[in-house]
Amino acid sequence: MLKFILRRTGASVLVLFFASVLMFLLTINSGDPLRDLRENPDPRAAAMMRARILSMGLDDPAPVRYWNWLQGVLGCFTGQCDLGTTVNGSNVLALTSQAAGSTLRLVTLATLLAIVVGIGLGILTAIRQYSGFDYSVTFGAFLFFALPVFWAAVLLKEFGAIRYNNWIAEGQYAPLTIVVIAVVVAALLQGILGGSNRRRLITASASFVFVAAIMFVFNAVDWYRNPVFGPVMVLLVAAAAGVLTTALVTGLKNRRVLYAALTTAVVGTVAYLAFAYSGVLTEPTWIVMAGLFVLTIVVSVAVGYLWGDYAKRESMTVTTITGVITSLLVVADQLVGHWASFLGLKSRPISTIGAETPQFSGGFWESMLDKGAQLLLPTLLLALVSIAGHSRYTRASMLEVMSQDYVRTARSKGLSEREVIVKHAFRNALIPITTIVAFDFAGLIGGAVITERVFGWKGMGQLFQQGLEAVDPGPVMAFFLVTGVAAVAMNLLADIAYAFLDPRIRR
Template sequence: MVVFFVKRLLMSLLVVLVSTLIMYVLVDLSIDPLADLRTSTAPNKAQQIANRTAELRLDDPVILRYLDWLRGASGCLYGSCDLGENWKTNQLVTSLLSGAVTTTIQLVSVATVLAIVLGVLVGIVSALRQYSGFDYSITFLSFLLYSLPVFWVAVLAKVYLAIDLNNFLAGEDGQAAQLSWTFIVVVALLAGLIVSSAVAGDARTRLRNAAVAAVATVALLVFLNLTGWFERPQIGIVLIALSAVGWAFVMTILSTGLRNKKALYSALSVAALGVVLWYPMLFVWFYARDAGILGWPLVIGLFLVALALSAGIGWAWGGPDRGQSMRTAALTAVPVSMMLFTDRLLQSWASYNDNQAIKGRPIATIGRATPNLVGDFWIQTLDVLTHLALPTATLILISFASYTRYSRASMLEVMNADYIRTARSKGLTERTVVMRHAFRNALLPLASIVPIDIITLLGGAVITETVFGWFGMGRLFVDSLSGQQQDPVMAYILIVGILAVLANFVADLVYAVLDPRIRVAA
């Protein structure tokens, strides 16, 4: 293991070193810092060119300038980072990077996670329901989304998910926003069609599932209309209780199956604990705000405590395998905790929407924050989420298609393998065959795709950032290159190069975890 790490580290350093040298030379050839002065009509044009040439050391050989840049960049290894500066504004590159990296991570992290989870889930279901209406629909939708240009999707998102949605939320003639019966019926029919095509069974079973899904959808949408949910959205204790029980069953089915009663009881206990803690948590948030400790460190800390308590509940229930009960309980704690947090967040929606800086138009179309917005942690968090809504939806639609196709193809290949037929011949349940034998191996191809995609997104979503007015890594690279700025461009290349070799290293480790036949020390 130690030999493997040392070899990969030395090879990675060599790759980064050679790539930065090549890119430094190419960038130097592609930019012209004197371009604006060459067309200048100033009487001291020659002196200005001479001064800038001396300032940027353009007369020095490019290798010497690269070595000086490399000396400053290597200082990042021991806390003395010098990546140069923007010679037009004299702003340090490190300060430019700090803001751009934070913006890009904030922009792409949620979209990447959701695209991976949804894409893999839908792809697996599509493979299990091969040649069904659901499979054909997902295949068509995936190819359609994959072929759409990003800028066009972003513009459509602005029109329909921001402008039209803001108009809907504002209501008409002073009336609260209400869903029309036409919309309710169409959505209910679509929900029934999707559920019936995704769930296996004969025609009678599928028809029954479609009816249940359609009725449940109608009931939910009518409930939202009657309670004025679009004006003052919240989850409420009733929906939290019903959803928590549903999540307990779902997580048990995915983790161990309903035959493991101890795991099911562990999950239901976690669901009950979440319902019981709903009201006390309102006071926790209140006192945390007054004490000045309300923030993301507290939220993350409480989430970790919830996972630990849930694992303890699973251990207390025990069963044939305590680890399965602990895992199921911890998995149930994730959505239950998220619902409690989301419910408290939505309770501040009215205050956020009525804020003078928002003016009743909560879904933002540009920028990463609302200027001059004053509010507590909940108001600021809602502002971040509303600004993230459109770019996140755009990135998800584009990335979702590829993950769906990859996971479907991989799952189909695995399901036809000999060991799957052997597992079925032994009398194992279909859930066990899919979740314990097929699903893990179906993730192997994604292990080499997902890390690279994540690094690609961290390198910046140039078009998305431009359309929605986010200044992230992509915008930094494009603006610096067009502005004849070599140091910011090289800083971008350095970060992306390091992340690229790191992504390949992570992919190797993930392969070793998922496939026991692979050893990282080989």
């Protein structure tokens, strides 16, 4: 396995080298880097041209310029990284660090969301093949996959930002809107759950009544502007997540694992109350939040180990997942509790330009809400395209695996459908999916160029665009380095994941 990874790494380095040569040559020959100065009537323009020619090495032949750039990149391995300067004299390495942080924050969240939702939808559609739910998801996947990114971004800005900001001033849904939303939810749920016509009717009716009643209550208490979640809801949702995780990993018959999951939810909620009343969560720092997250993992693993008995590994897996979900619910509860104060500081919460509000004066939770609101629309846009692809690949891979002999043998042995799907079909179906997910991450960084331009993000897309417009190879090659290294790193992770998913590959 090690030799295989080393060979793949060597091949990837060669690909990066030849691709970087091509990218460099295309960039320096894409225009005139002195065009703005040639048209400048300023008498100092000639001196400025000479200075730019000297700083960019325009008198040197292309191989020499490329070698100078490559030497700076190789210096990164010795701690002397030098990616050059832009035409304006700015340090490219500093600009890349700032831009990469902004883009990776956007792309990482979109990738995680796409993996969870896309793979989940793919599994459900494979299980419910040719059902109404399957057809609906398939239609939606092809629709979102075919949407032009720039057009979808404009639609999101219009309906997800501008019109939402107008609506939140009152925070009330009209009765007709409530009825329409309830009908849509009822139609979706009855399609997902399926069953006989009688069961579908009961599901649709109950869903319609529940959604409509909840939305009317929310209107009455002004919940959309002053929302409340609370520790009780944290406990209930965390317990439900623990039950669901147990059902997927071991089945509900394993009572010790189920009790471990429920214990984790209870311990997490009690710890939340303790930290909340002690003031730790009033105005925390990111270091404090990271420490609390590590503590959550440690406690969750300990609970799983103590409850696990003969199934310690499965128990610790379930409690860790439950603990992470509980911690996310705690953060969500704090954000919900600070929503009203956030609206007091920013009456139009979702901006259409930028990654955060300049000179925002809120506390820790309000600042997180501000950055989260700015992150919402571009993340949703990138995730929708990836979800469409992931769901289709997952469905196809699951259908192919579920028709194999060993899956039919597993069913004939009397294994439960959960064991057949989770332990036999899904694990083997993950191998081709892993490849798609790995390359999709690097692809999202490249695809974020248009998204960042529409939403005004100062990320890698803006750096790439500015470098191309100025015929400046420094920023363009920095963009290539980030995306290329991301592609290589994700490819290596995919190779390692193959060995974990299929032990035969290790040999």
